[in-house]
Amino acid sequence: MAHRRPREHWLWWLTEELRRRGEQALYPQFPAPERPSVDEWVELLHAELAQLGDRERVVVCHSLGCALWLRAARDLPAELRVDRVLLVSPLGAQAFTAENGNEEFRIGGVDREALAAGRVRVVVSATDPYAPVDPRGWSAGVDCDVLPDAGHITPAEGYGPWPGVLDWCLDERTPVAGHAER
Template identity: 70%
Template sequence: MTDISLPKPPVRRFLLLHGLDNHRPKEHWMWWLAESLRRRGEQVLYPQFPAPDRPSLGTWTELLRAELAQLGDRERVVVAHSLGTALWLRAAQNLPDELRVDRVLLVSPLGEQAFCAENRNEEFAVPDVDPERVAAASDKPLRAVISTTDPYAPVDAATWAKELGVGVDFLPGAGHITPGDGYGPWPGVLDWCLDESRTGFGS
């Protein structure tokens, strides 16, 4: 009798959370990351959030919870960029235990000055974040990557990270870490995704 062995199921699943005005263009590092992970046999959820040009916190949070519910019982990894980081920080404070994840990477988190009517994102502002509740939403401490020239980053990013208990890596002169800043292929983010013990972050 022929022994037909089934392929082993992936040991983890990734959820990518994009930001404002992001229609998942192929030149974005998130698209590159999703494709790079999938080529390695990883399972990746990269949803298009509704109305990315006019985002709704309620609608985005509802979709986020639905996507988290599909991550299953494997290692659960979230990678968020820009407004996606604010979405995570808002949602993380009220996540039920069954939606908790293992690891979270916040790329280009937003400071208070980034939330305004002009940017169409006021309701995503993250006032009075409870560090304990945010930390409880993931097994490992959050990691953030912040550019030293990001106009939307927290004004005092080091203090912001310390108050939230977030480990942070600073990228020199990387703008808002977008394709326009040279971030299509980005080996550093792929390395972090594939190595759960990795803490330091490269460009």
């Protein structure tokens, strides 16, 4: 499993749409995606968060990025805490392997209080091959949208432009589960 995002990915689209609307949007490209390092990725995450201004801070993560956030949030300095976090397609235990090069990102459990965000929302697919068997099990206590048949929520499943995630970024009261443009 590579940790690269093609230009067609909804995260690229989201970043460009937010910037087009005048929002500050950062999209860090983490080093060595084929052999990711928790320490290097957390260091870059901290540097990116430090660039955010005083406006509402919203973090959107996908796949391994969710594991990064869950690990980094445990010890995130108070000045880097965020207002909202969206975790899309968090990985299940079976996805953390030496073969995938991401085993050091494995998390044991999720402590709702340690997520370093005021509000957290999770979006999962009922057909994600990398997700927990029961995606709602680990996310108890947070809002969770379950897409019925969206795979790992990537361009291969039609998730390039995704107005639902853009709407949520602009207004947290909007459900994320809105359909992607196909």
